[in-house]
Amino acid sequence: MYRAPINEIKFLFKDLFKMNDIFNSKDINTFDEDILDGILEEVGKLSENLIFPINKDGDKYPASLKDREVILPKSFYNAYKSIAEGGWIGISGDTKYGGLGLPLVFNTCVNELLSSACLSLALNPLMTQGQIEALEIHANEDIKKIFLPKLNSGEWCGTMNLTEPQAGSDVGALRTAAKKDTDGDYKIDGQKIYISWGDHSLSSNICHLLLARLPNSPTGTKGISLFLVPKYIPDNDGNLIARNTINTLSLEQKMGLHGSPTAVLEYKNAKAWLIGEENKGMKAMFTMMNNARLGVAVQGLSQSELATQMAIEFAKNRRQGRNLNNPNELTTSIINHADVRRNLLTMKSLTFVSRALCFDTALAIDISKATNDTLLKRKASFLTPIAKSFCTEMGAKVADLSIQVHGGMGYIEETGISQIYRDVRVTSIYEGTNGIQAMDFVGRKLGYSGDIAYSILHELEKNEDFIKLKYPELSKKINTARISINKALDWMIKQNDLNDRYSGAASFLRAFALILGANYMSKTLLTTNDKDKVELAQFFLNNILPFCNIESSISTLGKNNLYENANSVF
Template identity: 50%
Template sequence: MPYRAPADEFRFLLRHVVDFDQVAATDRFADATEDTVQAILTEAGRMCEDVLAPLQRQGDLHPARLENGVVRTSPGFAEGYRAIAEGGWVAIAAPSEYGGMGLPMVLTTAVNEMMSSACLSLQLSPLMTQGQIDALENHASEEILNRYLPKMISGEWAGTMNLTEPQAGSDVGALRTRAEPNCDGSYSISGQKIFISWADNDFTENVCHLVLARLPGAVAGTKGISLFLVPRHLPDESGAPGKANSLRVVSLEHKMGLHGSPTAVMEYDNATGWLVGEEHDGMRAMFTMMNNARLGVGVQGIGVAEAACQHALTYAMDRRQGSSPLSGDAATGAIIDHADVRRMLATMKAETSAARAIALANAVAIDMARATGDAGWAARAAFLTPITKAFGTRTGVAVADLGVQVHGGMGYIEETGAAQYLRDVRVTAIYEGTNGIQAMDLAGRKLMDGGEAAFALIDEIQNRAEAARDRLPDLASPVWQAAELLREATEWALAQTDMNERFAGAMPFLLGWARVLGGHFHLAAALAEDKTGSAGHRKRLARFYITRLLPEHGTLLTQATAGTDDLYTLTPEDLTA
């Protein structure tokens, strides 16, 4: 079905909900005027609708394949990628001195969501490149920056990240890939990596791999890991791709979804690479790329949620089945008239809107931190990142699943396209750090400031709710109360000296935060709409969210503060009984 880019929704959220004006008011992002924002959203939206959306089904039916050591991509993907690269959509936030637009991460976030809605399999390629650009900009030498960044920003070259090995998944410190120094300042990289997204393609001149490896004599664990840039083809003196490097795609995985995105096993056999950052400091450099990608992956989930929502709504408005409360007994009504279908569609819409606002607020914090150097903004960005990643991807999975349900039996039939959204998005809750790891990060590392960033957000939520009491008391009061319970749960977490007590409820803790933030942003949208006197659909959606979905925060936060006793009194024998 056709995809419609929600450009108007982005404009409303930027102006009225996440306070993008403060980003545009900084010296660094002064070029992000209202006209610029509108032009980017309009043009990127048109490209997603006209060029990328038709590729969604092509990638699923005609997967990427490995032929004689070369990855052959799905029909139309080369043309789709060319539209992304030539439009400058790879490098919206990349530094202007190397050819990027130098615009805020908020705009990258909006465009990435639209591309994910249109064709997630293809969007994953520029997302990897964006993350590598960020890592190189912050950690690489001037020589590497001058040679690689312009090519990656233009889209002529693509980027990947290589972390995982068969024995080293979430435990990255267990990796075995080796790096031996050469006499010319380069290194020889040997080892095998798995689950490498877009490890190769047939539409860019070069593919540049960021590879984690261990130098001779390095200590065990993550503190002994270094990061290396290893290109598919070694640049010659002119900077053009020269001879092939000593690396290869061993195989492509047969996956549940994302068939158009090649996920490879990679082998490095004394491949030539260059150190990025300092020796034994590779994880710090790689985390720059990973945090960029975590925001991006959360947005992938939101993008699929938007597409699945549009898909289900169109079907529900067209599908006529039985009499309904709105059609009368004598007529056959559209299934959208049925209360339970209406509930599912409203849930899909409200959840997608909440997740989108959280992601945009996360991007605003990143932009403000970069523009001002303020530690408070940096702490907010760090705090929101695991929530964006985990809740955004969970929303994608849940909304796509509801989309199948709305379709009924036809949702289980592949030709309708509803099932593909669910198959494609499912992995987003796993890669770039599983959602459980994101939750433990939030409950652990992100509270190491004594809860300063958390409490600043809670104060902001309650202040907005207090200010809205006169206009929207029925919406403002539940949000204020929810934030108070969130404060108590956060205080409980901070009081736990045994981190496992926090980790036992880390996921409901994160989801409780997402629920309350969702109510906060829905209230902001309703309040802005109330003040402008516009149509009122956001106020109605906010009422649905705050009445039906926000109350889940109570149960979630009860679970979050339950500790470990009930988990560890259960034995493996109990679970197999």
């Protein structure tokens, strides 16, 4: 059973972030609370009634390749059609090309609901949405006219083609070759691996956004160009006129996300459209990757939400052991046991913080895009690796705790909990592993946005003063955490050797995510009297925030901790 958490989402939109006021204060007219309410109701129903029931099919019937055709779970066709017909793929696409033109914060909550309901299917629109944004920004008008309306409507799908056997985290090592024919057409030769939704027949065409190297281009990421390579070649009116020379060599057999076909694709002199300028592909692809990184953060959040809902439901119904608070009750619901309550409260508070982090990031992207505010642009790119890394790591942690709450039933396929764990695990790996995100955060992001880190701590300090009046003990805990991360931040920024920073990167990112969590939770205490929200905030500040002190202190141990002092270990 899955219930769309509409009230939780509305609380963040309306009470915590007061998004309507923020959009209005900047004269941006795309935010409308009535539209949001309507969307949440409609997508909530779609997710609960049509998409969630197919989630198990996506696990039990892995996508497979037969006679060069990809076979999908049958139920995926109707579900995909409903998502496309609802307009949910092109929800944030430019209205000029058939999108709905709604803010990314709307897209973010729609993606959460669809992903909770069926992660392997919802990965498909996520890839297309990233492509839509990349084409809007970097493609020329002719290309936009052919491709964008079909992508926005879901008639065609999009994929992202970076990875090759020797080029995973190190994208600059890619070898796929591009060349320009005498007639000016571009052609692609090479092999891409692990391509999500790389081949299927949910849509009539599949457009691959692909990185390749032109002859005599500089080595590394400076010599990479971006191309659009469709499975079927369209004419200028979007009619499909010929099959392109792309072969699906195989589909991966995976730990999870079985319903999503992960393809090895071979390009043999395939016709391609150059997107943006030659050798400037990496920058253009970053548009898609940044969008997708927030999307993957939302995937992590979506599985935390689902795992938490299922654990609470189970804990209310499963009876075991005596209730220590009521000795007359000889067998009680396990939700009355301290250890189970600790797990459930941990899950619920991590889910709350993950959602707030995703919405905060989406909001910064929306406002910075509409106003061209460079500070907010930097804030958005500062928050993106934190959201990607924290929400996906917590997704796996919360799924793990959900298995624990289910006891033996958590290990039995019938409950569906192990599917959540298997499905969510890859989110810490793809779209740049969480290790790479942490390095990006302490390297590039702290490098040019250290001021944003300090301003977030300053904001927390202000909240701390207000909280002191009503919750003096909590205010002390926030203060201790803030001082510990402030010290770590000063240390990080002073390090000239990047490897000293990188050695503490994962811990520092986690600590900073917890500080952002403290910010959201303290704002919650200042915003609402809702007992459930207040109690959850108190739990987080008392039980989870103290890990910030430990992570902060680990983050400053420096590289010797892992090199000179650990040389004989391996």
